[in-house]
Amino acid sequence: MTFTLRSRQVYLPDGPRPATVTVHDGRIAALGPVDADCDEDLGDLVLLPGLVDTHVHVNEPGRTEWEGFATATRAAAAGGVTTIIDMPLNSLPPTTTVAALREKQAAATGKCWVDVGFWGGAIPGNAGQLPALHDAGVFGFKSFLADSGVPEFPPLDRDGLAAAFASVDALFVVHAEDPGHLRDTLASRAYPDFLASRPPVAEVAAVGTALSAAAAAGVRVHILHLSAADALPLLREAAAGGVRVTAETCPHYLTLDAHAVPDGATEFKCCPPIRDAVNQDGLWAGLADGTITVVVSDHSPSTPDLKRRESGDFAAAWGGIASLQVGLSAVWTEAQDRGFTLADVVRWMALGPADLVGLTRKGRIAVGADADLVAFAPDEPFVVDATALHHRHPVTPYAGAALRGVVHTTWLRGVPVGDTPHGTLLRRSEDR
Incomplete structure (x- = not known):
């Protein structure tokens, strides 16, 4: 099948320009002048590459009542995301063995509205499983340095992290909070009480641990969902010293302010936490100077009862933000107000995540790339209706x-x- 699309702003890897895009058999076959004949003129809509979200908790199998492949991927598509990489938890079993990966792939088959790949998990005692998982096609390995929130995915200590890093030449993605700096949280409806229990120093210390281990092993390490801008100098120093390190942040850290969280509003709880506006400014500075290269959702929903919405108790509530469908709009709204361009957002949310995991045919409008495309109205306003989300x-x-x-x-x-649904299941390979 061949068809053509025309837009006055097609967001190419080197920036936007008027163009006509020719699609043949699912891939971009040509980029031509905007005045060429076409099957569909997008008018005032811009054409973006499909976003790539490398940090999504689908939770199926085992906790499908929390989310699931059908609901998560439909939400992704509605938000302009055409590829997700699923985290190895909070599904049951977690993706820490090849058998568990096969179970998850079976659960996803036929249910996906977008293309889906998988992370493996590094937990205590499974370093010997990681080479086989890597060969089976996972895109890398996630580990926690603090309690993950679910017992079947325990954290690694320094020795465990070193053992995982030494087991396979792979990309390791790390939830970086140091348990020695986390504090017990008492029952409270006040967000500042929860925020105080997870101070920035917990992230800074854990980032330092991950960087030291990565430098010693020579592996690629990626810091997940950075919320503490205080860790940015460590990342810059490590990168300058030759450590193969990258970092991401999330829409909620870039757009939401701790001081505006109402009492009992546990839908705002996540780990690491949403911090204040000064810290948020630091994260945007990290994006501006390239220390942070990726913006992804960390979509981690649960059932409403686990969010403790009736009591509003931050201590007892599940920590996770649901934002997969609105991330593009949230980031673009804030980015535009701060003087960034839509090309910046595309780089952070499409090209950057695709390059992180080696998906060279995703996240870009280029000849030979998959024709994952989004018609987007950047100036069209709307109010988020949670009941209308997928x-x-x-x-x-x-x-x-x-x-x-x-x-x-x-x-x-x-x-x-x-x-x-016509999404496919992806595996790490050299030609994607």
Whole structure:
């Protein structure tokens, strides 16, 4: 099948320009002048590459009541995300063996509205399993340095982290909070009480641990969901010294302010936590100077009862933000207000995540790339209606938020995403 799309702003890897995009058999076959004949003129809509979200907790199998492949991937497509990489928890079993990976792949088959890949998990005692998991196609390995929140995915200590790093030449992605700096949280409806229990020093110390271990082993390490801007100098210093390190942050850390979290609003709870506006400014500076290269959702929903919405107790509530469908709009709204461009957002949310995991045919509008495309109205305003989102549960801190930027159509490998899922399961390989 061949068809052509025309837009006055097509967001190419080197920036936006008017163009006509020719799609053939699911890939981009040519880029031509905007005045060429076409099948569909997008008018005032811009054409973006499909976003790549490398940090999504789908939770299926085992905790599908929390989310699931059908609901998560449909939400992704509605938000302009055409590829996700699923985290190895909070599914049961976690993706820490090849057998568990096969179980998860079986659970996902036929249910995905977007393309889906998988992370493996590094936990105490499974270093010997990691080479086989890597060969089976996972994109790398996630580990925690503090309690993950679920007993089947315990954290690694320094020796365990070193053992994992030494077991296989792979990309390791680390939840960096140091348990020695975390404090017990008493029952409270006040967000400042929860925030005080996870201070910035916990992230700084854990980032230092991960960087030291990566330098010793010579592996690639990626710091997940950085919320503490105080850790940025460590990352800059390590990169300058030759450590193969990258870092991400998330829409909630870039757009939400700790001082604005209402009492009992547990939909805002996540780990590491949403911090204050001064810290947020530091994260944006980290994006501006390239210390942070990736913005992804860390979509980690649960059932409403686990969020303790009735009691509003931050100590007891599950820590996770649901934002997969609104991340693009949230980041673009804030980025535009801060003087960044939509090309910046595309680099952080499409090209950067794709390059992180080696998906060279994703996250870009280029000849030979998959025709994963998004027709986007960057100036169109809307108010987030949580009940209208495709997430399994209508719980999100963005409910009622006034945002800009609406996804009108999403194409996955040249086919508009509609009522029938046609996503494929991805594996790490050299040719993608």
